[in-house]
Amino acid sequence: MYPFSLYLPTRIFGGENCIDNLPAAINSYGKNILVVYGGGSVKKSGLLDRVRNLLKDRMITEFSGITPNPKISKVREGVKLCRDNKIDVILSLGGTSVLDCSKHIAAAVGYEGDPWDLVKDPSKIGNCLPIFAVMTMSATGSEYDGVGVTSNEETHEKLMIASDKLFPVASFLDPTYTYTVSDYQTASGAADIISHVFEQYFVLDGNPLTDGFAESMLRTVFQSTPVALKDHENYEARYNLMLASAFGCGGLLAIARAPSPWPCHAIEHELSAWYDITHGAGLAIIIPHWMRYSLNEKTAVKFAQYGYRVWNIQNSGDVNADANKAIEATADFFRKIGIPASLKELDSRITDEHFEKMADHISKAWWDLKLSFAPIDRDGIVTILRNSL
Amino acid sequence: MYPFSLYLPTRIFGGENCIDNLPAAINSYGKNILVVYGGGSVKKSGLLDRVRNLLKDRMITEFSGITPNPKISKVREGVKLCRDNKIDVILSLGGTSVLDCSKHIAAAVGYEGDPWDLVKDPSKIGNCLPIFAVMTMSATGSEYDGVGVTSNEETHEKLMIASDKLFPVASFLDPTYTYTVSDYQTASGAADIISHVFEQYFVLDGNPLTDGFAESMLRTVFQSTPVALKDHENYEARYNLMLASAFGCGGLLAIARAPSPWPCHAIEHELSAWYDITHGAGLAIIIPHWMRYSLNEKTAVKFAQYGYRVWNIQNSGDVNADANKAIEATADFFRKIGIPASLKELDSRITDEHFEKMADHISKAWWDLKLSFAPIDRDGIVTILRNSL
Numbered sequence: 001m002y003p004f005s006l007y008l009p010t011r012i013f014g015g016e017n018c019i020d021n022l023p024a025a026i027n028s029y030g031k032n033i034l035v036v037y038g039g040g041s042v043k044k045s046g047l048l049d050r051v052r053n054l055l056k057d058r059m060i061t062e063f064s065g066i067t068p069n070p071k072i073s074k075v076r077e078g079v080k081l082c083r084d085n086k087i088d089v090i091l092s093l094g095g096t097s098v099l100d101c102s103k104h105i106a107a108a109v110g111y112e113g114d115p116w117d118l119v120k121d122p123s124k125i126g127n128c129l130p131i132f133a134v135m136t137m138s139a140t141g142s143e144y145d146g147v148g149v150t151s152n153e154e155t156h157e158k159l160m161i162a163s164d165k166l167f168p169v170a171s172f173l174d175p176t177y178t179y180t181v182s183d184y185q186t187a188s189g190a191a192d193i194i195s196h197v198f199e200q201y202f203v204l205d206g207n208p209l210t211d212g213f214a215e216s217m218l219r220t221v222f223q224s225t226p227v228a229l230k231d232h233e234n235y236e237a238r239y240n241l242m243l244a245s246a247f248g249c250g251g252l253l254a255i256a257r258a259p260s261p262w263p264c265h266a267i268e269h270e271l272s273a274w275y276d277i278t279h280g281a282g283l284a285i286i287i288p289h290w291m292r293y294s295l296n297e298k299t300a301v302k303f304a305q306y307g308y309r310v311w312n313i314q315n316s317g318d319v320n321a322d323a324n325k326a327i328e329a330t331a332d333f334f335r336k337i338g339i340p341a342s343l344k345e346l347d348s349r350i351t352d353e354h355f356e357k358m359a360d361h362i363s364k365a366w367w368d369l370k371l372s373f374a375p376i377d378r379d380g381i382v383t384i385l386r387n388s389l
Numbered sequence: 390m391y392p393f394s395l396y397l398p399t400r401i402f403g404g405e406n407c408i409d410n411l412p413a414a415i416n417s418y419g420k421n422i423l424v425v426y427g428g429g430s431v432k433k434s435g436l437l438d439r440v441r442n443l444l445k446d447r448m449i450t451e452f453s454g455i456t457p458n459p460k461i462s463k464v465r466e467g468v469k470l471c472r473d474n475k476i477d478v479i480l481s482l483g484g485t486s487v488l489d490c491s492k493h494i495a496a497a498v499g500y501e502g503d504p505w506d507l508v509k510d511p512s513k514i515g516n517c518l519p520i521f522a523v524m525t526m527s528a529t530g531s532e533y534d535g536v537g538v539t540s541n542e543e544t545h546e547k548l549m550i551a552s553d554k555l556f557p558v559a560s561f562l563d564p565t566y567t568y569t570v571s572d573y574q575t576a577s578g579a580a581d582i583i584s585h586v587f588e589q590y591f592v593l594d595g596n597p598l599t600d601g602f603a604e605s606m607l608r609t610v611f612q613s614t615p616v617a618l619k620d621h622e623n624y625e626a627r628y629n630l631m632l633a634s635a636f637g638c639g640g641l642l643a644i645a646r647a648p649s650p651w652p653c654h655a656i657e658h659e660l661s662a663w664y665d666i667t668h669g670a671g672l673a674i675i676i677p678h679w680m681r682y683s684l685n686e687k688t689a690v691k692f693a694q695y696g697y698r699v700w701n702i703q704n705s706g707d708v709n710a711d712a713n714k715a716i717e718a719t720a721d722f723f724r725k726i727g728i729p730a731s732l733k734e735l736d737s738r739i740t741d742e743h744f745e746k747m748a749d750h751i752s753k754a755w756w757d758l759k760l761s762f763a764p765i766d767r768d769g770i771v772t773i774l775r776n777s778l
Contacts (some may be wrong), residue, residue: 213601
């Protein structure tokens with residue numbers, strides 16, 4: 001069991017109409033608010049109007065057009081807008097992409113150089129604007145962590161900006177705002193939550209407390225996703241997914257555990273940087289192949305534990321067989337919620353052309369994957385990519 | 390599933406030697422530090438010397454002699470000391486009692502009236518001194534919440550002081566500091582953690598995510614306590630208990646759940662206020678009697694779920710029988726870790742003399758117990774007290 005520090009300063013509001021707490025929560029943070037959003041969905045749903053009404057005594061500047069896998073060029077644009085309008089607070093309305101872009105802007109406003117520098121050297125992050133987040137998707141856990149991900153379209157990089165200062169001051173989780181999320185995005189978001197949990201569950205040294213937390217997260221997502229897909233306005237299923245999303249990334253599941261890097265995240269980030277695919281869907285394709293690649297004498301026990309506790313697989317006495325069942329249950333789940341079966345099916349542009357380059361970049365830019373749950377090298381990454389194709 | 394807000398601003402440091410993070414963490418909070426502790430154990434263990442050494446560039450004022458079930462008279466004494474020495478920060482070294490007393494002092498220094506007022510009317514809590522906590526026991530979760538409990542020896546009351554402002558800025562959980570905790574205190578602390586989880590688990594309306602979190606907490610404590618009692622210096626068992634303690638009370642287990650009041654806590658607080666017994670031990674005696682009293686057609690399903698998931702009881706098809714097994718497994722556990730079997734055995738002074746008064750006070754001072762998992766009235770409380778005698 002490892003040393004750790006856990007810091008989760010965001011105030012989380014959950015439940016229908018929890019946005020009514022926004023005016024009181026934002027009150028002491030200033031008059032000039034940058035409201036960041038993507039396209040028309042927050043207009044169509046009425047969320048933007050509701051926010052305008054809740055904050056009618058404030059100066060609001062709107063910044064829209066944030067796309068999935070937000071781009072550094074958009075961050076630069078937002079920074080200029082903040083400076084021109086003397087923005088005090090950033091309010092993100094949307095999913096992870098909008099929030100991640102908001103975080104990068106919040107950090108870059110107080111920095112004189114180019115915003116991309118902050119990704120390369122987090123020590124350059126100084127004062128950040130306070131961030132408030134109204135979530136309209138359940139996915140990455142950005143609502144309860146200090147991390148954002150930005151893509152650099154010039155360098156084909158997709159990297160994290162991370163700082164304790166980038167935790168939202170408050171996040172608002174109203175399940176009804178996720179009713180209109182498409183099937184594909186709901187499934188991709190679920191895959192994203194699952195991948196965050198796996199990342200912290202399949203490690204070299206865990207502990208019973210957070211193993212149990214992780215298993216509860218997984219059971220909840222596996223049970224709630226099909227319900228939410230069948231009945232888009234199922235309040236309980238949508239609420240469960242929002243809660244699970246929030247606890248995926250902030251550190252709760254990582255306490256007192258070995259810091260084992262997880263290759264799937266790195267692999268998917270490379271794919272997204274080259275092909276701009278949906279993060280969660282890419283992960284869901286890679287994960288079963290990573291599991292199959294990683295199953296061995298040492299790792300079978302944990303895969304089997306996952307099967308017994310999360311999938312209610314009966315202990316057959318054959319750990320390896322039980323581990324295999326758990327892996328195939330995972331692959332089945334992703335198929336059943338409508339995730340494409342291969343990278344090619346996800347995006348016909350994808351070929352093995354850049355796989356070697358991706359593996360090289362992972363070896364350089366990410367953590368040492370030899371320390372992961374099942375050690376893996378550059379060639380192993382290429383193998384998983386080819387199997388996923 | 391209910392609306393909620395969750396706020397856990399404390400920074401938690403965990404693991405052996407995590408106290409080395411204290412100087413950096415406390416750095417910006419001021420020069421004058423009140424170090425609060427109980428008796429000689431922090432001297433004997435070397436913790437006090439280590440803290441003095443870590444903070445040797447600060448002005449330290451010591452305040453010792455904090456007893457279990459800390460008294461309002463001691464709070465008044467601490468407040469005077471803070472004012473006389475222009476204290477900037479309070480550093481608590483010890484278990485819950487020391488930390489709870491520290492919290493009450495931190496809140497009362499900025500208040501002109503009597504500190505007991507703040508228990509009766511939390512709206513009177515203004516600015517609070519920042520609190521840092523080095524824990525030497527696993528029990529109440531005070532290290533990760535904004536609540537303290539103080540006894541008023543004149544009025545026989547034991548009540549909470551609660552405010553978001555009373556979360557410690559940082560808490561330090563080094564399992565090795567709990568190696569010298571006696572068997573009885575280890576067992577009582579475990580009972581306290583368990584009771585906090587039950588309080589949030591046995592509610593009218595839960596959700597699968599936090600049900601699973603709670604079940605993981607319970608399994609961890611049920612497994613780790615006997616190990617820690619057998620081998621006092623078992624790092625993993627002690628670490629597990631410290632982690633479980635931290636998440637017992639801050640709100641994590643209560644998100645999106647019905648706010649159902651739990652009678653056991655109220656009953657035990659009455660007993661402590663009259664007889665100054667150990668909180669956790671009192672709870673462990675009462676809990677099985679509350680469970681037996683509360684088992685009925687409606688509640689059996691949840692008691693059985695608890696049995697299946699926490700005690701690995703096989704589903705017999707008879708929910709009521711399975712629920713009973715789970716209840717008796719709980720009673721067995723408390724017996725096996727050395728908790729006295731009855732209130733009389735715990736403290737020979739206890740008779741039924743004040744039971745009616747206690748039940749009256751609970752009806753007045755606590756939440757409406759008719760809204761609890763199994764509704765209970767004044768007579769029900771007297772029944773549980775008599776059965777526990």
